[in-house]
Amino acid sequence: MIPAAFEYFAPTSLDGAVTALRDAGEDAKIIAGGQSLMPVLRLRLAAPSALVDLGRVAELRGIREDGDDIVIGATTTHHEVLHDPLVARHARLLAEATATVADPQIRHRGTLGGSLAHADPAGDLAAPTMALDATFRVVGPSGIRTVAAADFFQDYFTTALDAGEILAEIRIPKHTDWAARYEKFHRAAQQWSIVGVAATVSVAGGTIERAKVALTNMATVPVRAHGVEESLVGQPATAETIRAAAERATDGTDPMTDGNADAEYRSHLARVLTRRAVTTAAGI
Structure with missing residues:
Protein backbone atom coordinates (compact mmCIF):
# COMPACT_ATOMS: atom_id res chain seq x y z
CA MET A 1 0.00 0.00 0.00
CA ILE A 2 3.00 2.30 -0.43
CA PRO A 3 3.62 3.90 -3.84
CA ALA A 4 6.84 3.30 -5.68
CA ALA A 5 9.37 6.14 -5.51
CA PHE A 6 8.86 9.06 -7.90
CA GLU A 7 10.06 12.60 -8.51
CA TYR A 8 7.63 15.35 -7.62
CA PHE A 9 7.10 18.65 -9.45
CA ALA A 10 4.74 21.43 -8.32
CA PRO A 11 4.72 24.17 -10.98
CA THR A 12 2.87 27.43 -10.38
CA SER A 13 1.95 28.24 -14.00
CA LEU A 14 0.44 26.35 -16.89
CA ASP A 15 3.54 26.93 -19.01
CA GLY A 16 5.62 25.60 -16.14
CA ALA A 17 3.42 22.54 -15.89
CA VAL A 18 3.82 21.79 -19.61
CA THR A 19 7.58 22.18 -19.28
CA ALA A 20 7.75 20.01 -16.17
CA LEU A 21 5.69 17.29 -17.83
CA ARG A 22 7.93 17.37 -20.90
CA ASP A 23 11.12 17.21 -18.85
CA ALA A 24 9.81 14.50 -16.50
CA GLY A 25 9.73 11.81 -19.19
CA GLU A 26 7.17 9.77 -21.06
CA ASP A 27 5.88 7.82 -18.07
CA ALA A 28 5.24 10.87 -15.88
CA LYS A 29 1.71 11.35 -14.54
CA ILE A 30 -0.35 14.45 -13.86
CA ILE A 31 -2.06 14.76 -10.50
CA ALA A 32 -4.86 17.21 -9.74
CA GLY A 33 -7.18 16.18 -6.91
CA GLY A 34 -5.63 12.72 -6.83
CA GLN A 35 -8.87 10.90 -6.06
CA SER A 36 -8.44 8.49 -8.98
CA LEU A 37 -4.65 8.39 -9.21
CA MET A 38 -3.68 7.90 -5.57
CA PRO A 39 -5.40 4.51 -5.12
CA VAL A 40 -3.72 3.29 -8.31
CA LEU A 41 -0.32 4.45 -7.04
CA ARG A 42 -0.82 2.89 -3.62
CA LEU A 43 -1.68 -0.47 -5.17
CA ARG A 44 1.28 -0.07 -7.56
CA LEU A 45 -0.96 -0.56 -10.55
CA ALA A 46 1.01 2.40 -11.88
CA ALA A 47 4.57 3.35 -11.01
CA PRO A 48 5.42 6.60 -12.82
CA SER A 49 8.89 8.04 -12.54
CA ALA A 50 7.45 11.49 -11.77
CA LEU A 51 4.29 13.31 -10.77
CA VAL A 52 3.43 16.81 -11.96
CA ASP A 53 1.06 18.40 -9.46
CA LEU A 54 -1.35 20.98 -10.92
CA GLY A 55 -2.68 22.09 -7.54
CA ARG A 56 -0.69 25.34 -7.46
CA VAL A 57 -1.56 26.46 -11.00
CA LYS A 174 -24.96 28.25 -22.15
CA HIS A 175 -28.09 26.17 -21.70
CA THR A 176 -29.71 28.93 -19.73
CA ASP A 177 -32.70 27.78 -17.72
CA TRP A 178 -32.88 24.40 -19.46
CA ALA A 179 -34.32 21.78 -17.12
CA ALA A 180 -32.08 18.80 -16.43
CA ARG A 181 -31.82 15.48 -14.67
CA TYR A 182 -29.05 12.93 -14.14
CA GLU A 183 -30.25 9.46 -13.24
CA LYS A 184 -27.85 6.70 -12.26
CA PHE A 185 -28.19 3.15 -11.07
CA HIS A 186 -25.53 1.83 -8.71
CA ARG A 187 -25.31 -1.03 -6.25
CA ALA A 188 -24.56 1.08 -3.20
CA ALA A 189 -24.55 4.74 -2.29
CA GLN A 190 -21.60 6.75 -3.62
CA GLN A 191 -20.48 4.05 -6.06
CA TRP A 192 -19.76 4.28 -9.77
CA SER A 193 -22.67 4.12 -12.19
CA ILE A 194 -23.70 0.76 -13.57
CA VAL A 195 -25.68 2.90 -16.03
CA GLY A 196 -26.31 6.63 -15.99
CA VAL A 197 -28.42 8.97 -18.12
CA ALA A 198 -27.82 12.70 -18.55
CA ALA A 199 -30.83 14.56 -19.94
CA THR A 200 -31.49 18.25 -20.46
CA VAL A 201 -34.59 19.63 -22.17
CA SER A 202 -36.30 22.89 -22.99
CA VAL A 203 -40.10 22.83 -22.89
CA ALA A 204 -42.40 25.64 -24.03
CA GLY A 205 -46.17 25.61 -24.29
CA GLY A 206 -46.30 21.91 -23.52
CA THR A 207 -43.93 21.03 -26.40
CA ILE A 208 -40.37 19.74 -26.10
CA GLU A 209 -38.46 22.29 -28.15
CA ARG A 210 -34.94 20.98 -27.54
CA ALA A 211 -33.54 17.83 -25.95
CA LYS A 212 -30.07 16.43 -25.35
CA VAL A 213 -29.39 13.02 -23.83
CA ALA A 214 -26.18 11.07 -23.22
CA LEU A 215 -25.49 7.74 -21.54
CA THR A 216 -22.89 6.63 -19.01
CA ASN A 217 -21.35 3.14 -19.06
CA MET A 218 -23.23 1.87 -22.11
CA ALA A 219 -20.02 1.52 -24.13
CA THR A 220 -16.32 2.11 -23.58
CA VAL A 221 -17.05 5.83 -23.95
CA PRO A 222 -20.10 8.00 -23.21
CA VAL A 223 -22.76 7.77 -25.92
CA ARG A 224 -25.03 10.51 -27.21
CA ALA A 225 -28.59 9.20 -27.52
CA HIS A 226 -29.47 10.89 -30.80
CA GLY A 227 -32.41 8.57 -31.40
CA VAL A 228 -34.03 9.65 -28.16
CA GLU A 229 -33.43 13.31 -28.95
CA GLU A 230 -34.96 13.00 -32.42
CA SER A 231 -38.02 11.30 -30.97
CA LEU A 232 -38.54 14.06 -28.41
CA VAL A 233 -37.98 17.34 -30.25
CA GLY A 234 -41.17 18.93 -31.49
CA GLN A 235 -43.38 16.47 -29.66
CA PRO A 236 -45.80 17.10 -26.78
CA ALA A 237 -44.23 16.76 -23.36
CA THR A 238 -46.29 13.77 -22.29
CA ALA A 239 -45.54 10.49 -20.57
CA GLU A 240 -46.45 8.61 -23.74
CA THR A 241 -44.02 10.62 -25.89
CA ILE A 242 -41.20 10.13 -23.42
CA ARG A 243 -41.84 6.43 -22.95
CA ALA A 244 -41.71 5.86 -26.72
CA ALA A 245 -38.56 7.94 -27.10
CA ALA A 246 -36.82 6.09 -24.26
CA GLU A 247 -37.13 2.83 -26.19
CA ARG A 248 -34.46 4.22 -28.52
CA ALA A 249 -31.97 4.76 -25.69
CA THR A 250 -29.89 1.75 -26.72
CA ASP A 251 -29.47 2.83 -30.36
CA GLY A 252 -25.75 2.90 -31.12
CA THR A 253 -24.70 1.51 -27.74
CA ASP A 254 -22.41 -1.43 -26.97
CA PRO A 255 -23.08 -2.35 -23.33
CA MET A 256 -20.58 -4.60 -21.64
CA THR A 257 -21.13 -7.63 -19.44
CA ASP A 258 -19.19 -7.65 -16.18
CA GLY A 259 -19.59 -8.52 -12.52
CA ASN A 260 -22.14 -5.78 -11.98
CA ALA A 261 -24.55 -6.44 -14.86
CA ASP A 262 -24.85 -8.16 -18.19
CA ALA A 263 -25.45 -6.34 -21.46
CA GLU A 264 -29.17 -7.10 -21.55
CA TYR A 265 -29.73 -5.73 -18.06
CA ARG A 266 -27.75 -2.59 -18.88
CA SER A 267 -29.92 -2.04 -21.93
CA HIS A 268 -33.02 -2.36 -19.77
CA LEU A 269 -31.58 0.14 -17.29
CA ALA A 270 -30.75 2.60 -20.08
CA ARG A 271 -34.38 2.65 -21.26
CA VAL A 272 -35.82 2.94 -17.75
CA LEU A 273 -33.39 5.63 -16.61
CA THR A 274 -33.84 7.62 -19.82
CA ARG A 275 -37.58 7.66 -19.26
CA ARG A 276 -37.11 8.77 -15.66
CA ALA A 277 -34.52 11.45 -16.46
CA VAL A 278 -36.49 13.04 -19.30
CA THR A 279 -39.78 12.81 -17.40
CA THR A 280 -38.27 14.63 -14.42
CA ALA A 281 -36.52 17.23 -16.58
CA ALA A 282 -39.72 17.89 -18.53
CA GLY A 283 -41.62 18.43 -15.30
CA ILE A 284 -44.17 15.70 -15.88
Missing part, protein backbone atom coordinates in the same frame (compact mmCIF):
# COMPACT_ATOMS: atom_id res chain seq x y z
CA ALA A 58 -4.13 29.15 -10.25
CA GLU A 59 -5.06 29.71 -13.92
CA LEU A 60 -6.48 26.18 -14.10
CA ARG A 61 -9.09 26.84 -11.46
CA GLY A 62 -12.33 28.83 -11.41
CA ILE A 63 -15.59 29.36 -13.29
CA ARG A 64 -16.36 32.35 -15.48
CA GLU A 65 -18.62 33.58 -18.26
CA ASP A 66 -17.24 34.19 -21.72
CA GLY A 67 -19.95 35.43 -24.07
CA ASP A 68 -22.32 32.58 -24.85
CA ASP A 69 -20.23 30.06 -22.88
CA ILE A 70 -19.24 29.31 -19.36
CA VAL A 71 -15.63 28.26 -18.84
CA ILE A 72 -14.55 25.92 -16.07
CA GLY A 73 -10.89 25.48 -15.19
CA ALA A 74 -9.79 21.86 -15.19
CA THR A 75 -8.72 21.80 -11.53
CA THR A 76 -11.98 23.30 -10.28
CA THR A 77 -13.29 20.91 -7.65
CA HIS A 78 -16.57 19.05 -7.83
CA HIS A 79 -17.71 20.98 -4.76
CA GLU A 80 -17.09 24.29 -6.52
CA VAL A 81 -18.91 23.14 -9.66
CA LEU A 82 -21.85 21.88 -7.62
CA HIS A 83 -22.34 25.15 -5.75
CA ASP A 84 -21.52 27.70 -8.46
CA PRO A 85 -24.45 29.93 -9.55
CA LEU A 86 -23.22 30.15 -13.16
CA VAL A 87 -23.28 26.37 -13.47
CA ALA A 88 -26.68 26.19 -11.81
CA ARG A 89 -28.15 28.64 -14.30
CA HIS A 90 -26.33 27.83 -17.53
CA ALA A 91 -25.27 24.16 -17.18
CA ARG A 92 -27.65 22.66 -14.68
CA LEU A 93 -27.11 19.17 -16.07
CA LEU A 94 -23.48 19.26 -14.97
CA ALA A 95 -24.50 20.29 -11.46
CA GLU A 96 -27.08 17.48 -11.34
CA ALA A 97 -24.46 14.90 -12.27
CA THR A 98 -21.79 16.33 -9.97
CA ALA A 99 -24.15 15.95 -7.01
CA THR A 100 -24.02 12.17 -7.51
CA VAL A 101 -20.22 11.92 -7.49
CA ALA A 102 -18.94 9.96 -4.49
CA ASP A 103 -19.24 11.79 -1.16
CA PRO A 104 -18.56 15.33 0.16
CA GLN A 105 -14.96 14.54 1.06
CA ILE A 106 -14.20 13.32 -2.46
CA ARG A 107 -16.06 16.25 -4.02
CA HIS A 108 -13.92 18.71 -2.04
CA ARG A 109 -10.71 17.20 -3.46
CA GLY A 110 -11.64 15.70 -6.82
CA THR A 111 -11.59 17.92 -9.90
CA LEU A 112 -13.71 18.15 -13.03
CA GLY A 113 -10.73 17.99 -15.37
CA GLY A 114 -9.18 15.09 -13.48
CA SER A 115 -12.37 13.08 -13.75
CA LEU A 116 -12.70 13.77 -17.48
CA ALA A 117 -9.05 13.01 -18.24
CA HIS A 118 -9.29 9.76 -16.26
CA ALA A 119 -12.00 8.66 -18.73
CA ASP A 120 -13.53 5.88 -16.68
CA PRO A 121 -16.59 4.75 -18.67
CA ALA A 122 -18.51 4.54 -15.38
CA GLY A 123 -17.57 8.10 -14.42
CA ASP A 124 -20.55 10.43 -14.08
CA LEU A 125 -19.28 13.65 -15.66
CA ALA A 126 -18.28 12.71 -19.21
CA ALA A 127 -21.83 12.08 -20.46
CA PRO A 128 -23.13 15.48 -19.24
CA THR A 129 -20.29 17.33 -20.98
CA MET A 130 -21.12 15.45 -24.17
CA ALA A 131 -24.83 16.23 -23.87
CA LEU A 132 -23.98 19.90 -23.31
CA ASP A 133 -21.77 20.00 -26.43
CA ALA A 134 -18.74 21.00 -24.37
CA THR A 135 -15.31 21.59 -25.85
CA PHE A 136 -12.01 21.07 -24.07
CA ARG A 137 -8.98 23.35 -24.34
CA VAL A 138 -5.82 21.29 -24.34
CA VAL A 139 -2.32 22.73 -23.86
CA GLY A 140 0.93 20.99 -24.71
CA PRO A 141 4.42 21.41 -26.17
CA SER A 142 2.93 22.08 -29.62
CA GLY A 143 0.59 24.79 -28.37
CA ILE A 144 -3.15 25.00 -27.75
CA ARG A 145 -5.91 23.04 -29.42
CA THR A 146 -9.62 22.49 -28.88
CA VAL A 147 -11.26 19.07 -28.75
CA ALA A 148 -15.01 18.46 -28.75
CA ALA A 149 -16.29 16.29 -25.92
CA ALA A 150 -17.63 13.87 -28.52
CA ASP A 151 -14.06 13.35 -29.79
CA PHE A 152 -12.22 13.50 -26.49
CA PHE A 153 -13.21 10.10 -25.09
CA GLN A 154 -11.74 7.33 -27.23
CA ASP A 155 -11.76 4.08 -25.23
CA TYR A 156 -11.45 2.67 -21.71
CA PHE A 157 -9.36 5.20 -19.75
CA THR A 158 -8.17 6.65 -23.06
CA THR A 159 -8.62 10.20 -24.33
CA ALA A 160 -7.47 12.39 -27.20
CA LEU A 161 -4.73 13.87 -25.01
CA ASP A 162 -1.34 13.37 -26.62
CA ALA A 163 1.87 12.83 -24.66
CA GLY A 164 2.80 15.96 -22.75
CA GLU A 165 -0.63 17.58 -23.07
CA ILE A 166 -2.73 18.93 -20.21
CA LEU A 167 -6.50 19.48 -20.14
CA ALA A 168 -6.75 23.16 -19.20
CA GLU A 169 -10.42 24.14 -19.32
CA ILE A 170 -13.90 22.99 -20.20
CA ARG A 171 -16.05 25.35 -22.26
CA ILE A 172 -19.83 24.78 -22.19
CA PRO A 173 -22.35 26.64 -24.36
Whole structure:
Protein backbone atom coordinates (compact mmCIF):
# COMPACT_ATOMS: atom_id res chain seq x y z
CA MET A 1 0.00 0.00 0.00
CA ILE A 2 3.00 2.30 -0.43
CA PRO A 3 3.62 3.90 -3.84
CA ALA A 4 6.84 3.30 -5.68
CA ALA A 5 9.37 6.14 -5.51
CA PHE A 6 8.86 9.06 -7.90
CA GLU A 7 10.06 12.60 -8.51
CA TYR A 8 7.63 15.35 -7.62
CA PHE A 9 7.10 18.65 -9.45
CA ALA A 10 4.74 21.43 -8.32
CA PRO A 11 4.72 24.17 -10.98
CA THR A 12 2.87 27.43 -10.38
CA SER A 13 1.95 28.24 -14.00
CA LEU A 14 0.44 26.35 -16.89
CA ASP A 15 3.54 26.93 -19.01
CA GLY A 16 5.62 25.60 -16.14
CA ALA A 17 3.42 22.54 -15.89
CA VAL A 18 3.82 21.79 -19.61
CA THR A 19 7.58 22.18 -19.28
CA ALA A 20 7.75 20.01 -16.17
CA LEU A 21 5.69 17.29 -17.83
CA ARG A 22 7.93 17.37 -20.90
CA ASP A 23 11.12 17.21 -18.85
CA ALA A 24 9.81 14.50 -16.50
CA GLY A 25 9.73 11.81 -19.19
CA GLU A 26 7.17 9.77 -21.06
CA ASP A 27 5.88 7.82 -18.07
CA ALA A 28 5.24 10.87 -15.88
CA LYS A 29 1.71 11.35 -14.54
CA ILE A 30 -0.35 14.45 -13.86
CA ILE A 31 -2.06 14.76 -10.50
CA ALA A 32 -4.86 17.21 -9.74
CA GLY A 33 -7.18 16.18 -6.91
CA GLY A 34 -5.63 12.72 -6.83
CA GLN A 35 -8.87 10.90 -6.06
CA SER A 36 -8.44 8.49 -8.98
CA LEU A 37 -4.65 8.39 -9.21
CA MET A 38 -3.68 7.90 -5.57
CA PRO A 39 -5.40 4.51 -5.12
CA VAL A 40 -3.72 3.29 -8.31
CA LEU A 41 -0.32 4.45 -7.04
CA ARG A 42 -0.82 2.89 -3.62
CA LEU A 43 -1.68 -0.47 -5.17
CA ARG A 44 1.28 -0.07 -7.56
CA LEU A 45 -0.96 -0.56 -10.55
CA ALA A 46 1.01 2.40 -11.88
CA ALA A 47 4.57 3.35 -11.01
CA PRO A 48 5.42 6.60 -12.82
CA SER A 49 8.89 8.04 -12.54
CA ALA A 50 7.45 11.49 -11.77
CA LEU A 51 4.29 13.31 -10.77
CA VAL A 52 3.43 16.81 -11.96
CA ASP A 53 1.06 18.40 -9.46
CA LEU A 54 -1.35 20.98 -10.92
CA GLY A 55 -2.68 22.09 -7.54
CA ARG A 56 -0.69 25.34 -7.46
CA VAL A 57 -1.56 26.46 -11.00
CA ALA A 58 -4.13 29.15 -10.25
CA GLU A 59 -5.06 29.71 -13.92
CA LEU A 60 -6.48 26.18 -14.10
CA ARG A 61 -9.09 26.84 -11.46
CA GLY A 62 -12.33 28.83 -11.41
CA ILE A 63 -15.59 29.36 -13.29
CA ARG A 64 -16.36 32.35 -15.48
CA GLU A 65 -18.62 33.58 -18.26
CA ASP A 66 -17.24 34.19 -21.72
CA GLY A 67 -19.95 35.43 -24.07
CA ASP A 68 -22.32 32.58 -24.85
CA ASP A 69 -20.23 30.06 -22.88
CA ILE A 70 -19.24 29.31 -19.36
CA VAL A 71 -15.63 28.26 -18.84
CA ILE A 72 -14.55 25.92 -16.07
CA GLY A 73 -10.89 25.48 -15.19
CA ALA A 74 -9.79 21.86 -15.19
CA THR A 75 -8.72 21.80 -11.53
CA THR A 76 -11.98 23.30 -10.28
CA THR A 77 -13.29 20.91 -7.65
CA HIS A 78 -16.57 19.05 -7.83
CA HIS A 79 -17.71 20.98 -4.76
CA GLU A 80 -17.09 24.29 -6.52
CA VAL A 81 -18.91 23.14 -9.66
CA LEU A 82 -21.85 21.88 -7.62
CA HIS A 83 -22.34 25.15 -5.75
CA ASP A 84 -21.52 27.70 -8.46
CA PRO A 85 -24.45 29.93 -9.55
CA LEU A 86 -23.22 30.15 -13.16
CA VAL A 87 -23.28 26.37 -13.47
CA ALA A 88 -26.68 26.19 -11.81
CA ARG A 89 -28.15 28.64 -14.30
CA HIS A 90 -26.33 27.83 -17.53
CA ALA A 91 -25.27 24.16 -17.18
CA ARG A 92 -27.65 22.66 -14.68
CA LEU A 93 -27.11 19.17 -16.07
CA LEU A 94 -23.48 19.26 -14.97
CA ALA A 95 -24.50 20.29 -11.46
CA GLU A 96 -27.08 17.48 -11.34
CA ALA A 97 -24.46 14.90 -12.27
CA THR A 98 -21.79 16.33 -9.97
CA ALA A 99 -24.15 15.95 -7.01
CA THR A 100 -24.02 12.17 -7.51
CA VAL A 101 -20.22 11.92 -7.49
CA ALA A 102 -18.94 9.96 -4.49
CA ASP A 103 -19.24 11.79 -1.16
CA PRO A 104 -18.56 15.33 0.16
CA GLN A 105 -14.96 14.54 1.06
CA ILE A 106 -14.20 13.32 -2.46
CA ARG A 107 -16.06 16.25 -4.02
CA HIS A 108 -13.92 18.71 -2.04
CA ARG A 109 -10.71 17.20 -3.46
CA GLY A 110 -11.64 15.70 -6.82
CA THR A 111 -11.59 17.92 -9.90
CA LEU A 112 -13.71 18.15 -13.03
CA GLY A 113 -10.73 17.99 -15.37
CA GLY A 114 -9.18 15.09 -13.48
CA SER A 115 -12.37 13.08 -13.75
CA LEU A 116 -12.70 13.77 -17.48
CA ALA A 117 -9.05 13.01 -18.24
CA HIS A 118 -9.29 9.76 -16.26
CA ALA A 119 -12.00 8.66 -18.73
CA ASP A 120 -13.53 5.88 -16.68
CA PRO A 121 -16.59 4.75 -18.67
CA ALA A 122 -18.51 4.54 -15.38
CA GLY A 123 -17.57 8.10 -14.42
CA ASP A 124 -20.55 10.43 -14.08
CA LEU A 125 -19.28 13.65 -15.66
CA ALA A 126 -18.28 12.71 -19.21
CA ALA A 127 -21.83 12.08 -20.46
CA PRO A 128 -23.13 15.48 -19.24
CA THR A 129 -20.29 17.33 -20.98
CA MET A 130 -21.12 15.45 -24.17
CA ALA A 131 -24.83 16.23 -23.87
CA LEU A 132 -23.98 19.90 -23.31
CA ASP A 133 -21.77 20.00 -26.43
CA ALA A 134 -18.74 21.00 -24.37
CA THR A 135 -15.31 21.59 -25.85
CA PHE A 136 -12.01 21.07 -24.07
CA ARG A 137 -8.98 23.35 -24.34
CA VAL A 138 -5.82 21.29 -24.34
CA VAL A 139 -2.32 22.73 -23.86
CA GLY A 140 0.93 20.99 -24.71
CA PRO A 141 4.42 21.41 -26.17
CA SER A 142 2.93 22.08 -29.62
CA GLY A 143 0.59 24.79 -28.37
CA ILE A 144 -3.15 25.00 -27.75
CA ARG A 145 -5.91 23.04 -29.42
CA THR A 146 -9.62 22.49 -28.88
CA VAL A 147 -11.26 19.07 -28.75
CA ALA A 148 -15.01 18.46 -28.75
CA ALA A 149 -16.29 16.29 -25.92
CA ALA A 150 -17.63 13.87 -28.52
CA ASP A 151 -14.06 13.35 -29.79
CA PHE A 152 -12.22 13.50 -26.49
CA PHE A 153 -13.21 10.10 -25.09
CA GLN A 154 -11.74 7.33 -27.23
CA ASP A 155 -11.76 4.08 -25.23
CA TYR A 156 -11.45 2.67 -21.71
CA PHE A 157 -9.36 5.20 -19.75
CA THR A 158 -8.17 6.65 -23.06
CA THR A 159 -8.62 10.20 -24.33
CA ALA A 160 -7.47 12.39 -27.20
CA LEU A 161 -4.73 13.87 -25.01
CA ASP A 162 -1.34 13.37 -26.62
CA ALA A 163 1.87 12.83 -24.66
CA GLY A 164 2.80 15.96 -22.75
CA GLU A 165 -0.63 17.58 -23.07
CA ILE A 166 -2.73 18.93 -20.21
CA LEU A 167 -6.50 19.48 -20.14
CA ALA A 168 -6.75 23.16 -19.20
CA GLU A 169 -10.42 24.14 -19.32
CA ILE A 170 -13.90 22.99 -20.20
CA ARG A 171 -16.05 25.35 -22.26
CA ILE A 172 -19.83 24.78 -22.19
CA PRO A 173 -22.35 26.64 -24.36
CA LYS A 174 -24.96 28.25 -22.15
CA HIS A 175 -28.09 26.17 -21.70
CA THR A 176 -29.71 28.93 -19.73
CA ASP A 177 -32.70 27.78 -17.72
CA TRP A 178 -32.88 24.40 -19.46
CA ALA A 179 -34.32 21.78 -17.12
CA ALA A 180 -32.08 18.80 -16.43
CA ARG A 181 -31.82 15.48 -14.67
CA TYR A 182 -29.05 12.93 -14.14
CA GLU A 183 -30.25 9.46 -13.24
CA LYS A 184 -27.85 6.70 -12.26
CA PHE A 185 -28.19 3.15 -11.07
CA HIS A 186 -25.53 1.83 -8.71
CA ARG A 187 -25.31 -1.03 -6.25
CA ALA A 188 -24.56 1.08 -3.20
CA ALA A 189 -24.55 4.74 -2.29
CA GLN A 190 -21.60 6.75 -3.62
CA GLN A 191 -20.48 4.05 -6.06
CA TRP A 192 -19.76 4.28 -9.77
CA SER A 193 -22.67 4.12 -12.19
CA ILE A 194 -23.70 0.76 -13.57
CA VAL A 195 -25.68 2.90 -16.03
CA GLY A 196 -26.31 6.63 -15.99
CA VAL A 197 -28.42 8.97 -18.12
CA ALA A 198 -27.82 12.70 -18.55
CA ALA A 199 -30.83 14.56 -19.94
CA THR A 200 -31.49 18.25 -20.46
CA VAL A 201 -34.59 19.63 -22.17
CA SER A 202 -36.30 22.89 -22.99
CA VAL A 203 -40.10 22.83 -22.89
CA ALA A 204 -42.40 25.64 -24.03
CA GLY A 205 -46.17 25.61 -24.29
CA GLY A 206 -46.30 21.91 -23.52
CA THR A 207 -43.93 21.03 -26.40
CA ILE A 208 -40.37 19.74 -26.10
CA GLU A 209 -38.46 22.29 -28.15
CA ARG A 210 -34.94 20.98 -27.54
CA ALA A 211 -33.54 17.83 -25.95
CA LYS A 212 -30.07 16.43 -25.35
CA VAL A 213 -29.39 13.02 -23.83
CA ALA A 214 -26.18 11.07 -23.22
CA LEU A 215 -25.49 7.74 -21.54
CA THR A 216 -22.89 6.63 -19.01
CA ASN A 217 -21.35 3.14 -19.06
CA MET A 218 -23.23 1.87 -22.11
CA ALA A 219 -20.02 1.52 -24.13
CA THR A 220 -16.32 2.11 -23.58
CA VAL A 221 -17.05 5.83 -23.95
CA PRO A 222 -20.10 8.00 -23.21
CA VAL A 223 -22.76 7.77 -25.92
CA ARG A 224 -25.03 10.51 -27.21
CA ALA A 225 -28.59 9.20 -27.52
CA HIS A 226 -29.47 10.89 -30.80
CA GLY A 227 -32.41 8.57 -31.40
CA VAL A 228 -34.03 9.65 -28.16
CA GLU A 229 -33.43 13.31 -28.95
CA GLU A 230 -34.96 13.00 -32.42
CA SER A 231 -38.02 11.30 -30.97
CA LEU A 232 -38.54 14.06 -28.41
CA VAL A 233 -37.98 17.34 -30.25
CA GLY A 234 -41.17 18.93 -31.49
CA GLN A 235 -43.38 16.47 -29.66
CA PRO A 236 -45.80 17.10 -26.78
CA ALA A 237 -44.23 16.76 -23.36
CA THR A 238 -46.29 13.77 -22.29
CA ALA A 239 -45.54 10.49 -20.57
CA GLU A 240 -46.45 8.61 -23.74
CA THR A 241 -44.02 10.62 -25.89
CA ILE A 242 -41.20 10.13 -23.42
CA ARG A 243 -41.84 6.43 -22.95
CA ALA A 244 -41.71 5.86 -26.72
CA ALA A 245 -38.56 7.94 -27.10
CA ALA A 246 -36.82 6.09 -24.26
CA GLU A 247 -37.13 2.83 -26.19
CA ARG A 248 -34.46 4.22 -28.52
CA ALA A 249 -31.97 4.76 -25.69
CA THR A 250 -29.89 1.75 -26.72
CA ASP A 251 -29.47 2.83 -30.36
CA GLY A 252 -25.75 2.90 -31.12
CA THR A 253 -24.70 1.51 -27.74
CA ASP A 254 -22.41 -1.43 -26.97
CA PRO A 255 -23.08 -2.35 -23.33
CA MET A 256 -20.58 -4.60 -21.64
CA THR A 257 -21.13 -7.63 -19.44
CA ASP A 258 -19.19 -7.65 -16.18
CA GLY A 259 -19.59 -8.52 -12.52
CA ASN A 260 -22.14 -5.78 -11.98
CA ALA A 261 -24.55 -6.44 -14.86
CA ASP A 262 -24.85 -8.16 -18.19
CA ALA A 263 -25.45 -6.34 -21.46
CA GLU A 264 -29.17 -7.10 -21.55
CA TYR A 265 -29.73 -5.73 -18.06
CA ARG A 266 -27.75 -2.59 -18.88
CA SER A 267 -29.92 -2.04 -21.93
CA HIS A 268 -33.02 -2.36 -19.77
CA LEU A 269 -31.58 0.14 -17.29
CA ALA A 270 -30.75 2.60 -20.08
CA ARG A 271 -34.38 2.65 -21.26
CA VAL A 272 -35.82 2.94 -17.75
CA LEU A 273 -33.39 5.63 -16.61
CA THR A 274 -33.84 7.62 -19.82
CA ARG A 275 -37.58 7.66 -19.26
CA ARG A 276 -37.11 8.77 -15.66
CA ALA A 277 -34.52 11.45 -16.46
CA VAL A 278 -36.49 13.04 -19.30
CA THR A 279 -39.78 12.81 -17.40
CA THR A 280 -38.27 14.63 -14.42
CA ALA A 281 -36.52 17.23 -16.58
CA ALA A 282 -39.72 17.89 -18.53
CA GLY A 283 -41.62 18.43 -15.30
CA ILE A 284 -44.17 15.70 -15.88
